[in-house]
Amino acid sequence: MSEISTDIAILGSGMVGMALAYQLNERYPELLITVIDKEPEIGKHSSGRNSGVLHAGIYYPPGTLKAQVCVQGARRLLAWCEAEGLPVLACGKVIAPQSAELDGQLELLLERGRANGAVVRLIDEHEFSQRVPDGRTASGRALWSPDTCVIKPKVVLQRLAQRLRERGVQFVMGAGVKDVNPEAHQLSFAQAGSRSCTITYGHLFNATGLQADRVARAFGVGEHCILLPFKGLYWQLHPQAPFHFTTNLYPVPDLNVPFLGVHVTPSPDGTVSLGPTAIPAWGRENYRGLEGIEPKMALAFLGDLASQWWRNAGGFRRYAREQALHGLKPLFLKAAQALVPGLRSEHLIPSQKVGIRAQLYDRRLGTLVQDFRLEQGPASTHVLNAISPAFTASFALADLIIDQSSLFPN
Ligand SMILES: Cc1cc2nc3c(=O)[nH]c(=O)nc-3n(C[C@H](O)[C@H](O)[C@H](O)COP(=O)(O)OP(=O)(O)OC[C@H]3O[C@@H](n4cnc5c(N)ncnc54)[C@H](O)[C@@H]3O)c2cc1C
Numbered sequence: 294m295s296e297i298s299t300d301i302a303i304l305g306s307g308m309v310g311m312a313l314a315y316q317l318n319e320r321y322p323e324l325l326i327t328v329i330d331k332e333p334e335i336g337k338h339s340s341g342r343n344s345g346v347l348h349a350g351i352y353y354p355p356g357t358l359k360a361q362v363c364v365q366g367a368r369r370l371l372a373w374c375e376a377e378g379l380p381v382l383a384c385g386k387v388i389a390p391q392s393a394e395l396d397g398q399l400e401l402l403l404e405r406g407r408a409n410g411a412v413v414r415l416i417d418e419h420e421f422s423q424r425v426p427d428g429r430t431a432s433g434r435a436l437w438s439p440d441t442c443v444i445k446p447k448v449v450l451q452r453l454a455q456r457l458r459e460r461g462v463q464f465v466m467g468a469g470v471k472d473v474n475p476e477a478h479q480l481s482f483a484q485a486g487s488r489s490c491t492i493t494y495g496h497l498f499n500a501t502g503l504q505a506d507r508v509a510r511a512f513g514v515g516e517h518c519i520l521l522p523f524k525g526l527y528w529q530l531h532p533q534a535p536f537h538f539t540t541n542l543y544p545v546p547d548l549n550v551p552f553l554g555v556h557v558t559p560s561p562d563g564t565v566s567l568g569p570t571a572i573p574a575w576g577r578e579n580y581r582g583l584e585g586i587e588p589k590m591a592l593a594f595l596g597d598l599a600s601q602w603w604r605n606a607g608g609f610r611r612y613a614r615e616q617a618l619h620g621l622k623p624l625f626l627k628a629a630q631a632l633v634p635g636l637r638s639e640h641l642i643p644s645q646k647v648g649i650r651a652q653l654y655d656r657r658l659g660t661l662v663q664d665f666r667l668e669q670g671p672a673s674t675h676v677l678n679a680i681s682p683a684f685t686a687s688f689a690l691a692d693l694i695i696d697q698s699s700l701f702p703n
Contacts, residue, residue, distance in 0.1 A: 295490045299327040299463070301700075302480065302494035304508060306330040306464065307340035308446075309679050309694075310500035311453045312687035314462050316695060326462045327492065333467035333485065336450045338578070339502050340684055342525075342648035344558050344569065346541060347371055347442045348682040349386065351406035351413055352553070358665040359682065362693055364410045366686030367440070373688070374444055377452050380561035386441035386541035387421065389430040391631035395545040396432035402545070403436060413438045427536040428557075429634050441541055443560055446684065465490070473511040475671040496700045497673040503577040503651040505677050512670035515677055517657040521594055522577045523552070525569025526620065527644035528629075530557075534640035538565050542632055549606070551652065551663045551680055555619065555628050566644060567629050570619040573598065580647050597654055604659055653678035665690065667697055674698040 301317055303310045306328050314326050335341070347370060350363035374381050390396045399415060406413035416424070418433040458464065468482040468490065481491045499508045503522060509515040530536060544554040552571040559565050573594060578585035601609045618624040622638065630636050653662040666677040674694060683690060695701065 295488070297327060297463075297465070297490065297492045299492060300324040300495045301326045302492055302497045303328045303500060304330075304470070304497065305500035305502060305505075306332075306335050306454065306466070307338060307500060307502050307679075308450065308453075308684045308687045309340075309502070309676055309690065310498070311450065311457060312691040313498050313500060313694060314457050315453065316688065316691040318457070318460050318462060320695065322460075327465060327494070328457070328462060329465045329468050329470075329480075329482065329492065331467070331469040335454050336447045339648055339651060339679075340450055341447045342646060343446055343681070343684055344556070344566065345444050345446045345560065346386070346558060346685070347444060348685045349406070349413065349438045349440045350409040350411040351388070351402055351436070351438060352546065352548070353409060354405060355408040357663070358667075358690075358693065359686070360405075360409045362686040362689035363682050366682075366689035367442075369688040370444075370449075370685060371442055374449060379448055379452060380445055382443040382559060382561040384441070384443060384540045384559055385424075386438040386543060387416070387425050387428065387435050388438070388543045388545060389421065389425075389428060389435040389632060390432050390545045393431045396434060398545045398548065399434055399436055401548075406436075406438070411438065412440050424540055425538070425542050427538065427633055427635060428542045429632060431631075443541070443558060445561055465492075470508070473508075475512050475673065478672050495672070496698065498694065498698070499673060499675040500679065502679060503649060505651065505675060505679065506653070509668060509670065509675040509677060512673050512675065514668045514670040514673075514675050517655060518662070518666075518677060519593070519597070519654050519656060520577065520651045520677075521597060521654045521661070522574040522579070523571045523650045523652050524574040524579070525571060525648040525650060527566045527568030527646045528625065528641040529644040530565035530567065531640050531642050536565075536633065536635070536640070544632055549609075551661060552616075552650070553681070555625070555632075557629075557633065566646065567641065568644070568646075569648060570625065571616045571650070572620045573617070574649050577649065577651070580649065597656070600659055601661075606660065650680055651678070652680055667694055669697075669699055672699075674700075
């Protein structure tokens with residue numbers, strides 16, 4: 294049995310946890326920081342399994358936390374990746390309506406983007422076809438975001454972990470939390486080989502992504518909230534497919550739900566991905582087949598979905614029906630053809646990439662929570678709903694989390 298004492302314990306070595314460690318170390322280099330993760334390796338969950346898009350800050354209603362941190366966060370992460378010499382594809386993004394009635398949303402997105410400080414403008418059909426010759430806009434108009442980039446998420450995570458270690462941040466990996474004692478500021482873990490370890494901390498940050506609500510509840514926080522896992526499956530464009538994508542192509546999203554829709558994303562390594570879907574997963578880590586299925590959670594999830602279905606707020610029924618069907622290749626193809634009409638089944642090859650969104654559901658309000666949510670507990674801060682664009686925003690989000698924590702009163 295070993296014992297560790299630390300000023301700051303960060304649970305979770307995803308992008309949010311590591312960005313917190315980085316910003317805390319920048320601001321308070323004298324603090325001893327310990328990052329703890331149940332997995333033996335970095336990047337096993339959302340941060341290592343996403344689209345890798347550094348979002349430009351267009352979608353989010355002004356005044357939300359997302360709007361507050363996305364633009365700055367993207368600029369800071371891009372500058373950091375460039376300074377580190379990491380691969381970045383500065384390819385921009387086009388957002389196109391996939392049906393004529395969605396055209397009106399372009400103005401709303403334009404206004405939001407500008408209010409948030411993003412660079413964005415409307416383009417006509419001529420410019421659209423120059424930027425995305427293989428794409429389609431249903432209304433002859435689209436939005437152009439020159440600042441959107443694509444990075445390699447796992448490469449970013451690995452370099453960040455390396456820099457943190459060099460700065461003296463400790464990592465305890467493969468450490469599953471067994472017990473929490475908030476009053477005594479203590480956690481105990483079982484590590485590989487059943488070695489037991491106790492950590493005493495001054496303040497704890499819970500950045501455990503898909504498990505954040507469960508950890509928060511152990512601290513008496515977020516009792517009425519539950520994370521619902523939505524699976525994101527991707528396809529890859531066949532290298533011989535007759536298309537040439539040099540920029541991201543996104544649909545106009547349904548702004549009633551926190552997902553951006555199936556999109557086309559080129560990567561710095563030359564591959565082009567299509568996806569992700571947003572279909573219910575039957576376990577928080579149910580990436581493939583029966584792996585990670587949680588029957589009790591799945592039943593409760595069905596209950597929450599049924600309640601959303603019944604309320605049908607924001608046209609949930611239509612949305613859920615469409616999304617559930619995207620798990621089938623022909624229907625995924627149909628959704629993708631709304632953006633890329635020449636796409637055929639043989640152009641799509643299965644991608645190894647699959648991610649699960651840690652989407653917070655507020656049972657009291659009966660709604661999917663759209664914004665990031667931060668909750669304070671005893672000597673602890675809990676990051677609930679670290680959904681997209683938390684990777685993009687991570688450096689600025691970390692500053693906001695630190696400022697809102699009770700750690701350093703103003
Ligand atoms: C399909 C998909 C596509 C996305 N695309 C984008 C995108 O293009 N751009 C963007 O900005 N964002 C995107 N996102 C969102 C982004 O990936 C997440 O917002 C971000 O990665 C969240 O980071 P995190 O650190 O909170 O969570 P995670 O990366 O999930 O990290 C949480 C960590 O906590 C650990 N953990 C869990 N429980 C415990 C415990 N009890 N004790 C110790 N450790 C624990 C886990 O092992 C994990 O390492 C996407 C997400 C998905 C799923």
